[in-house]
Amino acid sequence: MYCEMVKKINLTNLKGKLDKKQVILIDVLDENSFKRIHIEGAINIPFLKLDEDVAKKQIDPNKEIVVYSIDYDCPVSKIAAMKLKKYGYKKVFYYLGGKREWLEAGFPVIKVVH
Secondary structure, rough: OOOOOOOOHHHHHHHHHHOOEEEEEEEEOOOOHHEEEEOOOOEEEHHOOHHHHHHHOOOOOOOOEEEEEEOOOHHHHHHHHHHHOOOOOOOOEEEEHHHHHHHHOOOOEEEEOO
């Protein structure tokens, strides 16, 4: 059970931190979803593959980390943030608005057109 509290980050604060390159942004959705569309600057570590070894290889523990998924109805970003806290990462946030809120705000995304 993950008992460490994790903090939310809102759209405005996330955008500011990304603009200043202050965070590592992780999309925890599956690889196909990430390839279709993701927030510009994000890396993909699917939730089902997020274990301690993967985290240690891909994420600098000294950086602020923000995880996101699809939208407010999806609990995966919060659960992923709690996992990272459990693995020893100190500065972990989750962005509850996810891809949906980001898109609605008109902020930059990487999109593959079929």
